[in-house]
Amino acid sequence: MSVVARQSFKYSIIGYLGFLLGTISAIFIFPFDMVFYGKLRFVLSATLMLVPFVVFGLSYSNVYFFGKAKEEGKHQNLFSLSLVGVGINFLIFLLGFFAFFYIFSSFQEDSELWDMKRLILPMVLVMSLSAVFNRYISNFKRIVVPNIFENIFPKLANLGAFCLFFFLGTSEKISYAFFLGVFVLGLIGYVLYTNKLEKIEPDFSTDFVKKDKLWKEILNYSFYGFLGNLGSFLALNISNYMIGEKLSFEENGIYSTVFSVVQLISIPSMGLYNISAPIISKHFADDTIKDLDVYYKKTSLSLFFLGLVLFSCIAVGYPYLTDFMPKSGKLLLEAQPLVWVIGFALLFELATGFNSHIISMSKFYRFNIYVMLFLAVLTTSLNFYFINKTSLGILGISISYAVSLTIFNLTKIAFNYYQFKVYPFTIEMLYSVILATLAISLAIVLPNFSNSFLNLVYKPALVLIIFFVGNHFMRIYPLDKFLTKDFLKSLFKF
Structure with a gap:
């Protein structure tokens, strides 16, 4: 190696x-x-x-x-x-x-x-x-x-x-x-x-x-x-x-904790972005933009589908997870709306894939700098609005984050489509959302056990089963290409 x-x-x-x-x-x-x-x-x-x-x-x-x-x-x-x-x-x-x-x-x-x-x-x-x-x-x-x-x-x-x-x-x-x-x-x-x-x-x-x-x-x-x-x-x-400056340190701790939990859905992206950079660069060097578009869609679907599975498990398990959080569990349960707001924003970011990397590897790399500054100004402005003009507290901050991040990603998608005619969305993403909605709805409406640990295990497990069965029939994500004996052996061998 x-x-x-x-x-x-x-x-x-x-x-x-x-x-x-x-x-x-x-x-x-x-x-x-x-x-x-x-x-x-x-x-x-x-x-x-x-x-x-x-x-x-x-x-x-x-x-x-x-x-x-x-x-x-x-x-x-x-x-x-x-x-x-x-x-x-x-x-x-x-x-x-x-x-x-x-x-x-x-x-x-x-x-x-x-x-x-x-x-x-x-x-x-x-x-x-x-x-x-x-x-x-x-x-x-x-x-x-x-x-x-x-x-x-x-x-x-x-x-x-x-x-x-x-x-x-x-x-x-x-x-x-x-x-x-x-x-x-x-x-x-x-x-x-x-x-x-x-x-x-x-x-x-x-x-x-x-x-x-x-x-x-x-x-x-x-x-x-x-x-x-x-x-x-x-x-x-x-x-x-x-x-910390305008609200309280306690609310800062609650916001940080919820954000850390929801950010688990970003795990699939951690390695892929680094791997993709040289591939994107090669597509630009070889002028194979159509192939880049195909690769862009495949990786975006992978990130979105896997992130959606993780988010669905978090969404149905979070209320029971707070029972195991010492002392502040009640406060964190009250902050559950943040899970949905931040989660939707992060899921959309996963769906947009490596849009920043495409810009960075092109001659328009400076655009990333300008749009990042725009994100900072927009987030700061919206934070000021929600803190000073509303009583939403950290929920308002999470809405500010979600709106800013979504506009930020939409701007980069529009730029990439205008300059390179590439975009990340596919019909399979819509099928994934339908499947996730079904899985979350069933897990929520099914009765609870009196034991929080059992709920924390069985509801996310039910979500996983629905995703696995639904994906088998709808063919959204090619799990069969990954869950092979040779692939699993190669992981352990590596």
């Missing part, structure tokens, strides 16, 4: 482990104290929103210009200057941060961001430096260890800080110190691993970047990287941030 294949396989394994660790913690551990969990989620979301302002796309420049710099033996020079750039950006950011809150002092009174600045600001620096190391390491075709620092460590920080506070009775300050310490440990790990791949030799000379005014190219590319990063980080984290 090649280095790339080994790294990709291990990367997927780490991704799944991180996903399961986060989900299991959200279901069985964090409900013990939704307020403190909500605080941890707020801190991480606020940090991730601020990181792009400090990194300013320099992490991406270390990938894009790596080949050119390495040819002249200046890749470490570019890397060193990027770290210095992050340090300077952080000082400028600090100046702007404190200037804003002192000029507009009224914001200090009810701002959780200001109250938690002693934790959030150091984390911004640590995670910004880590982002540069992460991208730099990828140049050596090593993605597994960085994925551990990027994916597993934040979940361990959440889990460890929560357990210290709730189960061991430590103060919030000590728990926060542990939380920050895990990220510092991750940064140290980045440094040691980078040095293992190639001995770090700091080089702060500016001759290379001055040559042919390369610094202008770097700044230009970094700016586009900054815009894309900012849009992505805002879109993904603005909801948790605004719930």
Whole structure:
């Protein structure tokens, strides 16, 4: 197996482990104290929103210009200057941060961001430096260890800080110190691993970047990287941030827990998107757009069908799952409408397949940046509306998320159809929805046992049986091609 294949396989394994660790913690551990969990989620979301302002796309420049710099033996020079750039950006950011809150002092009174600045600001620096190391390491075709620092460590920080506070009775300050310490440990790990791949030799000379005014190219590319990063980080984290600022930490914890449960339906997409990127690129290179359209439809159907099966199981089992969630089970049961709203949005995203990848692999790759910024602005605006103009609370936030994500995906579908005449939808998706509606309806109307565990097992199991039988007769998804003896043997052999 090649280095790339080994790294990709291990990367997927780490991704799944991180996903399961986060989900299991959200279901069985964090409900013990939704307020403190909500605080941890707020801190991480606020940090991730601020990181792009400090990194300013320099992490991406270390990938894009790596080949050119390495040819002249200046890749470490570019890397060193990027770290210095992050340090300077952080000082400028600090100046702007404190200037804003002192000029507009009224914001200090009810701002959780200001109250938690002693934790959030150091984390911004640590995670910004880590982002540069992460991208730099990828140049050596090593993605597994960085994925551990990027994916597993934040979940361990959440889990460890929560357990210290709730189960061991430590103060919030000590728990926060542990939380920050895990990220510092991750940064140290980045440094040691980078040095293992190639001995770090700091080089702060500016001759290379001055040559042919390369610094202008770097700044230009970094700016586009900054815009894309900012849009992505805002879109993904603005909801948790605004719930913590405008509603309550408890509601932030509830929203995060429900989101973690529903996000299980995205598991089938985790590996497929990475696998599809080179295939899409090859179709563009060979100008086989019709074949790309066929592949696009097949993969979109696969993601949608498998996601729909998982969502149907979650939808009928969620009320009984909350009985096993400690202390906050009643609150989470009341939040059941969020499961449907967020679930429908994620299902539609699965149905649209790898629409972003098609744009990214084409000459119109900058469109992804603009549409991501549009998503961030739309989500933020809708969040403000639902928080300030309605009494829906986190249900309003989930509606905001669903509307924004749906418009975001519709925009990309329209763009891909206009430019390349490809689209993801097939009649089999409609059949899948009909089958899911039947399965969920039957599972809901059938009588309940007095034991929640039995309900949690038998209702999702009934859904699976209906899907399996219905798919056998309707031929929606070719399960027979996968559930063969040779295929199962190959899995165990692999």
